[in-house]
Structure formats: structure tokens, C-alpha cells
Amino acid sequence: MTTRALGYASLVMLLIATYGIFFVARPISGEGDAGRIIYFHVPMAWVAFLAFFVVFGASIAYLRTGNPRWDRLGRGSAEVGLIFTTLVLITGSIWGYPIWNTWWTWDPKLTTTLILWFMYLAYVMVRAYAEPPRGPRFAAVVGIVAFVDVPIVYMSSFWWRTLHPPPAIGPLAEAQPSPTIVWILMLSLVAFTALYAFLVRVRVEIEETDAAFAMRGELLSSARA
Amino acid sequence: MLGLDHYAPFLLSAFGITLVVLVGYALYLRSRLSGLRRRAAAYSGRNVNAAAPMVTSAQTASSAKGPGAA
Numbered sequence: 001m002t003t004r005a006l007g008y009a010s011l012v013m014l015l016i017a018t019y020g021i022f023f024v025a026r027p028i029s030g031e032g033d034a035g036r037i038i039y040f041h042v043p044m045a046w047v048a049f050l051a052f053f054v055v056f057g058a059s060i061a062y063l064r065t066g067n068p069r070w071d072r073l074g075r076g077s078a079e080v081g082l083i084f085t086t087l088v089l090i091t092g093s094i095w096g097y098p099i100w101n102t103w104w105t106w107d108p109k110l111t112t113t114l115i116l117w118f119m120y121l122a123y124v125m126v127r128a129y130a131e132p133p134r135g136p137r138f139a140a141v142v143g144i145v146a147f148v149d150v151p152i153v154y155m156s157s158f159w160w161r162t163l164h165p166p167p168a169i170g171p172l173a174e175a176q177p178s179p180t181i182v183w184i185l186m187l188s189l190v191a192f193t194a195l196y197a198f199l200v201r202v203r204v205e206i207e208e209t210d211a212a213f214a215m216r217g218e219l220l221s222s223a224r225a
Numbered sequence: 226m227l228g229l230d231h232y233a234p235f236l237l238s239a240f241g242i243t244l245v246v247l248v249g250y251a252l253y254l255r256s257r258l259s260g261l262r263r264r265a266a267a268y269s270g271r272n273v274n275a276a277a278p279m280v281t282s283a284q285t286a287s288s289a290k291g292p293g294a295a
Contacts, residue, residue, distance in 0.1 A: 007251075021240075033229045033236045034232035034236055035232075036236050037235070037236055037239045040239075040240065040243055041239070083246065083247075086246070087246055090239070091242070091243060094235050094239040094242075095235065097235065199250070199251065199254065202251075202254045202255070202258060205258060206257055206258050206261060209258065209261045209262060209265060212265070213265045213268065
């Protein structure tokens with residue numbers, strides 16, 4: 001599938017998911033319409049986890065092979081994952097105000113997610129400012145170490161009983177939500193995953209074009225010298 | 226039917242921020258990619274014709290009429 005086709009496919013799926021969120025889903029009891037935020041808050045959290053798993057895998061592959069393609073994939077995925085984590089924190093905070101009566105609390109889930117955000121911000125900064133070949137190597141190490149926080153974020157609502165609700169769906173889910181909730185959540189999850197794949201592909205394409213351009217410039221300047 | 230309750234401002238602001246950030250990021254990536262492609266194309270084009278002097282469209286128009294034409 002080409003990048004353009006993937007972009008259109010994710011757009012169509014996101015439009016269908018938006019229709020489901022606003023017109024099909026019913027307000028969640030006790031949360032009212034603020035509860036509809038979970039239909040994009042949860043899928044974005046999933047996409048962020050997926051993005052950081054890709055960074056983890058690409059970092060290991062880069063350290064083992066030294067192939068710059070893995071570095072480009074890791075860099076692209078980390079940037080997109082950081083965007084989604086930012087949105088998870090913002091939308092979670094907006095959901096929290098009417099439900100918890102506070103924009104932010106130092107709940108383990110929220111705190112570990114904020115730590116995750118800072119760690120991948122560090123990855124993006126290391127990759128942006130440290131010169132190659134040290135930059136990609138340092139970033140790969142950060143990408144591996146930072147991933148340790150992902151299972152901690154996921155498990156935090158089981159390990160520490162806190163304000164944040166445990167996962168609504170998945171193998172460790174305690175409650176059984178209605179089929180409508182599950183369907184809209186799954187649809188939204190697929191749509192956001194497609195959007196993630198599209199954004200990473202474009203981001204990697206930018207890196208590859210930039211690398212090809214830099215290499216051509218180097219070759220021309222060495223030929224002239 | 227979109228019958229939202231008194232929590233609607235929270236839902237709509239969360240949705241709006243998500244939309245603005247994602248569309249903004251996608252547009253930023255698109256402009257960066259097209260800018261890079263344009264730059265790479267211009268750069269390679271210039272070097273293919275590196276031996277020939279750069280001629281602007283204004284110069285081409287005036288030289289077609291001859292050096293004395295104003």
C-alpha cells in the first residue's frame with residue numbers, strides 16, 4: 001500500500017470512528033459525555049505504546065547492524081509516539097476535571113505516563129542534537145532503556161489501586177463493557193493505528209530524502225575538491 | 226442524534242485539541258517533505274547543468290530579441 005493510500009484509508013476510518021463516537025456511542029453512566037473521550041484517549045495510548053515498542057525494536061536492530069534505516073524508523077516512531085503521548089496526557093487531563101474534579105493528580109498511571117513522555121522527549125532531543133555516529137547510538141540506548149516504563153504504565157493500575165480506572169478491554173480487563181463500546185473502541189483503535197503507520201511512513205520518507213540529499217551534496221563537494 | 230449533556234465542552238475541547246494537533250503535525254510533515262523534494266530536485270538540476278551558466282527567464286526573453294533590444 002502506498003503512503004498516500006494509507007493516508008486516505010486512515011482518514012476514512014477516523015471519520016467512521018468519529019461518527020461512532022458522537023452518534024452511535026451512548027454516554028457512559030456516571031461520566032456523561034465526558035466518558036466519550038475514552039474512545040480516542042485509549043486508542044491513542046495504545047498507539048503510543050506501539051510506537052515505543054517499534055522504537056525499542058529498531059534501537060536493538062540499529063545497535064546490532066548499524067544500518068541507518070533502523071535509526072530512521074526509530075526516530076520517526078519516537079516522534080509520532082511523543083505526539084500521541086502528549087495528546088493522551090492532554091485528553092486524560094480534560095477527562096479528569098469533570099470526573100475527578102482536578103486537572104492533574106500524582107496518580108501512579110499519570111506520573112509514569114509523564115515520565116514516559118519526558119524519556120521520549122529526551123530520545124528526540126538526543127537524536128536531534130547529538131551528531132552522527134554518536135547521536136543515533138546514544139538515542140538507540142535511550143530508546144531501549146525508556147521502553148522499560150511502558151509495561152510499568154500499563155500495569156500501574158493493577159499494581160497500585162488508584163484513581164485511574166483499569167483497562168476496559170484486553171486480556172487483563174476486569175469489567176465486561178457493552179458490545180457497542182468494544183466495537184467503537186476497536187474501530188477507533190484500528191483507525192489510529194493506520195494513522196500512526198501513515199505518519200511514521202511520511203516521517204521516515206523525510207529522513208530518507210534528507211539523507212539522500214546530504215549524501216549527494218557530500219559526493220559533489222568531494223568531486224569538486 | 227447528537228444530544229450532548231453539560232459535559233459537552235470537555236468532550237469537544239479534547240476532540241478539538243486532538244484534531245488540531247494531528248492535522249497540524251500531518252501538514253507540517255507534508256510541507257517538510259515537499260520542501261525537501263523541491264530542494265533536492267533543484268539542487269540536482271543545477272549540478273547536471275553545472276557547466277552551463279544559469280540563465281533566468283528574463284535574460285532568455287531579452288536575448289531572444291537580440292542584445293540591442295530594450
